[in-house]
Each structure stands twice: as structure tokens, then as C-alpha cells.
Amino acid sequence: MSTLLDVSHVSKRFSMGGILSRKYTDAVVDVSFSLQADHPEIFTIIGESGSGKTTLARMILGLETPSHGTITFAGKSTSEWKRRAARSDFMRRVQPVFQNPFEAFNPLKQVDRYLEATARRLLGATERKAVDAAMDEALQKVGLSLKEIKGRFAHELSGGQLQRVAIARALIPNPSLLIADEPVSMVDASLRMSIVNLLKRLRDDLNVSVIYITHDLATAYYISDRIIIMQKGYVVEMGPARAILESPEHAYSQLLKSSVLSIDTAGMGVLEPADRRMTEAAWSTMGRGRLEPRPDGRMVRVAA
Numbered sequence: 001m002s003t004l005l006d007v008s009h010v011s012k013r014f015s016m017g018g019i020l021s022r023k024y025t026d027a028v029v030d031v032s033f034s035l036q037a038d039h040p041e042i043f044t045i046i047g048e049s050g051s052g053k054t055t056l057a058r059m060i061l062g063l064e065t066p067s068h069g070t071i072t073f074a075g076k077s078t079s080e081w082k083r084r085a086a087r088s089d090f091m092r093r094v095q096p097v098f099q100n101p102f103e104a105f106n107p108l109k110q111v112d113r114y115l116e117a118t119a120r121r122l123l124g125a126t127e128r129k130a131v132d133a134a135m136d137e138a139l140q141k142v143g144l145s146l147k148e149i150k151g152r153f154a155h156e157l158s159g160g161q162l163q164r165v166a167i168a169r170a171l172i173p174n175p176s177l178l179i180a181d182e183p184v185s186m187v188d189a190s191l192r193m194s195i196v197n198l199l200k201r202l203r204d205d206l207n208v209s210v211i212y213i214t215h216d217l218a219t220a221y222y223i224s225d226r227i228i229i230m231q232k233g234y235v236v237e238m239g240p241a242r243a244i245l246e247s248p249e250h251a252y253s254q255l256l257k258s259s260v261l262s263i264d265t266a267g268m269g270v271l272e273p274a275d276r277r278m279t280e281a282a283w284s285t286m287g288r289g290r291l292e293p294r295p296d297g298r299m300v301r302v303a304a
């Protein structure tokens with residue numbers, strides 16, 4: 001069994017208010033998990049807005065440097081992958097998909113130009129025929145074709161189509177890991193399942209592992225193999241997705257399950273607690289204790 005990704009005791013502290021300020025935020029605190037190369041899975045990171053999901057993803061992508069701990073991908077640390085010679089190889093193997101496909105594409109540039117640039121840069125394709133074949137192959141994987149999108153601008157496609165184009169772009173170099181940060185939150189509810197099912201197919205048919213970042217428990221339940229629940233940077237519960245989402249043990253996981261997304265702050269991942277006592281219980285334990293294993297394979301943060 002070889003390890004694809006290993007995140008070991010990773011923390012990130014941001015200082016706030018300038019370099020002389022003593023104020024800081026612990027965005028991620030002591031997070032550890034690993035993904036195996038020969039066992040593709042959908043590994044989901046769940047938490048409210050501000051719980052540290054994106055910071056963790058950015059550290060895995062090498063876009064932020066951990067304050068503590070190490071991250072290795074295919075045996076090499078992120079600092080080694082950052083070196084110029086290794087960077088393209090890393091990008092061939094790990095690809096991000098971001099939340100808002102309309103922001104990811106310049107409105108004045110035809111979307112196929114993005115795919116073309118990726119095919120040229122990461123696959124080294126130079127001839128028109130090879131570039132088109134690489135683009136079409138990736139688009140077919142997401143249920144589209146080059147013929148359908150060639151020459152079209154972002155505003156000429158639906159949010160769901162555009163997110164599929166973004167995923168196709170990420171698939172061009174045949175990555176082994178996709179990091180999808182809230183890939184469905186800006187997509188119409190009616191099209192959401194098509195993206196979620198697509199992530200599932202990538203795992204099942206193409207052996208791509210997916211780190212799926214979300215605050216949507218319903219889609220997480222539907223596609224995840226394992227989950228991590230984060231509260232203000234801390235992992236409170238992690239392990240088999242179904243077991244945890246069906247019977248969460250930590251007070252914060254229970255609160256998440258019983259909460260609903262707020263209409264006033266739609267799209268921002270702000271949860272409306274169902275019961276004030278649950279909220280108090282969840283926040284009073286924040287950051288306390290250590291992760292303890294359970295017989296069903298989950299780890300739960302318990303008071304020390």
C-alpha cells in the first residue's frame with residue numbers, strides 16, 4: 001500500500017493586523033490524515049464558514065506553508081514539490097477545482113482557451129490535433145464535447161456546464177488527486193447532483209481521489225467515503241462518512257447535523273442552529289481534549 005497524500009500534525013497560524021501585531025488566528029490546528037494511492041476515495045472536509053477548510057486545501061496545494069507539521073504527496077514534501085523543476089509534475093498530479101466557475105474564467109476569453117493552455121503546458125501537447133484530442137477526451141469525461149464548447153464564453157454556458165468545463169480542465173493531465181473546494185455551492189440546485197455524481201464517477205471509473213470541501217451535509221453523505229468535521233481549525237470527528245453522519249458523536253457534529261443553512265446568508269455556509277443548548281454544548285468544548293479512536297474506525301475529540 002503506498003501513500004498518495006500524508007498530512008501530519010499540520011497547523012496554520014495567520015497573524016493579523018500587520019507584522020508587528022500580536023493578534024493571530026489559528027486557522028488549522030494539528031490536522032492529520034492520509035490517502036492511499038491504490039484506494040481512490042472521496043475524502044470530505046466539512047465545517048462552517050471559517051473552520052479552516054480552504055486553508056487546509058491551500059496548504060495541500062502548496063499555496064500556503066504550514067506553520068507546523070508536514071504534508072507529503074507521493075513521498076515528497078510540499079516544499080520539494082514547490083521547486084521549479086517539480087512544480088509542473090505536481091500540477092499534473094494534483095489539480096484544484098474552485099467554488100465559483102464564473103470567477104475562474106475570464107468573461108472575455110473563450111473557455112476552450114483555458115483547456116488548450118492546460119493541454120499545452122501540462123501535457124506538452126503542441127500540434128493542433130493533439131491539443132484538440134486532449135481537450136475533447138477530458139470534456140467527454142464530464143459529459144461534454146469540444147464541439148459543444150469551442151468558441152463559447154463563460155456567460156454562454158450554465159453554471160453546471162461551466163463547472164463541468166472547470167473539472168474537465170483539471171482532468172486534462174490525468175491527475176490522481178482533485179481538490180474540489182465547494183464545487184457545487186454556486187451551481188443551481190437542479191444541476192448540483194450532476195456535479196456530485198461526476199465526482200463519484202471520477203473516483204469509480206478513473207481512480208481519481210477527491211478531497212471534497214463543503215458545508216453541505218446532504219451531498220457529503222451521498223458521495224463521501226470518509227469525512228473530517230472541522231470546528232474553528234480543530235478536527236472534532238473523522239472517519240467513515242456514513243457512520244459519522246448517521247450518528248455523530250461530538251457535540252459540534254451533532255449541531256451541524258441538526259442545523260440548517262440560513263436563507264439570509266445563502267451561499268456563505270452560515271448555519272442556523274436548531275437548538276440553543278446544542279450550540280452552547282458544541283462551542284463550550286471547542287478545541288478541548290484529544291482525538292480518541294472508536295471501534296467503528298472514527299476518531300472523536302474528547303475532553304482530556
Ligand SMILES: Nc1ncnc2c1ncn2[C@@H]1O[C@H](COP(=O)(O)OP(=O)(O)OP(=O)(O)O)[C@@H](O)[C@H]1O
Nearest residue numbers: 014025027047048049050051052053054055056269
Ligand atoms: N490569509 C489569511 N490571513 C489571515 N487570516 C486568514 C487568512 N486566510 C484565512 N484566514 C482565517 O482563517 C480562518 C479559516 O479560514 P478558511 O477560509 O480556511 O475557512 P473555511 O472553512 O474555508 O471558510 P469558508 O467556508 O468561508 O471558505 C478564518 O478565521 C479566516 O478569517
